[in-house]
Amino acid sequence: MGETRFSKMKKIKLYGLMLFLPFAISSCEDDVRNILQQVENPDKEEEVVDKEIIPVDIEGNNIGLEFLEQMKGHWIGKNRVISDDYDWFAFDYRPISPSHIHGIFEGGSMGNLFTSFFISKYKGKKTLMARNGGVLSGIYRTSYFVMDSVNTSDGNYYRFVDAKGGEKIMSIELKFKGNDLNFNAYTSKLGDRMATRHMTFVGERATNELADYAASENQFPQDVIEWNYEENVNPDWFAPSEDGTVKTSTFLSYTEETNYDLVQLAQESGDPFIISDHSYLSILNVNIEREPQYAESTVFMNLSYAPLTDENGYFSSEENFNTITQFPELSIGENVFSFTYLHPGTYYVTAILDKNNDGFISQGDLVNPSKEIVVAPESVVDVTINNISTPN
């Protein structure tokens, strides 16, 4: 893409909140109820919600494997979330099993958002499904989508729709063309009205190296069912709208604890496929020690596969900023941050302390020498960063 996160950083603020918010609200806030109440003909609501979803049958063809293969990669590009444009953004998609590929955006203080794709079974057919969700401000949400459309006439296009309510509730569309990816998410209001576009990611694959390694480790891709939706999902746990009807295959729970137990939160939601069911992924806990005068300063945390700074803490290469895979922003004085659903591998941890509190990386901000760590599969790693002191 030419430009790096560093050079674009000034424009990047609050990515995660708006990225996550539409999905979260679509499942649990008043707006959804109001939207559906706007239907001209009340009878139409049932039609909208219960329109039959026909999954794409991937038995005996290569549709599923081709999709999984194409999804691999460190994708760098631009993202628009509702009306906010982010000129640098990244998704890191790597296999975590023979038929499951995963990517997560860690936003930092406001929460995270993952979307994974896997082979499953839906209405008796072997198909691809997507699991999308995360935790935002104490709200745990997971939604399930099923692939209902494929078109390879101009690039390779795939659509995943809400596994309960179909395209009228939520959908995810992806289109691959060479190394380019369009990755869009929508929620829709009325049956005959255009879906509202919430996220539009336009990017290209920076590298396949990390994903290829994970593929090798997981014997990926294979045409096997990763997790059986129809056998495991319990519709009684679908989160209802405020009018009492169930419109979406979404699971919700809530906590006021900031130091919550993710597994417990998942279990409380009724989510049938939770983090502890996911193989290969790891957890990284980063502890930050900083001078008392900077206790409230924002910290831009970075995980990258090349060091951002040299041994003295000085930025060494602007190009290395395009090796960042996770970039949470810790804005409420946290001194501990957990990367969940983290791909195992070798990372460099670089913390940038916003010394002048201007909300972005700028001259004089304090940085640590990038710290190399190795995260083994299915491990919990703790690392402490206690030298965020080099002014850049």
Next chain:
Amino acid sequence: MKNTKHLKNCCHLLLGVILLSCAKENKFQNTTWKVKDYFHEAIYKIEENDDKINVRVIEYDDGTTKINNKNGQIKYKFKDLVKTKKDVLIDGTSGETKLTNQEKIKISFIHNDTLLVEELIFNKKNSELWVRLDSVK
């Protein structure tokens, strides 16, 4: 008698002219607009039916979703808008029932050839500028 009839005709003509000039012109009716940015491009047509104004999608492309009229598919960007006295279109629901203090949809002229289209999506305002494709009336 002839003069009286002539005067009467003139009065009718004058009344017609006055009425026509006083009639509120619908600046939106049958106008076509284009929007284009890094993430998408689209062409919309604003149409009026039975006092309700709809915005029909003529073309739309955001990289994954493509819509055109070639297959007879009719999609609407917005439906059932109403026009305020200030030549602004708002969505009928919030305009009529005051569900919110802020219109969910608001379309206003900032120039004869440019519309400001504002949409409230999950309490966040999305704004677009639409440029006129048809000639100015």
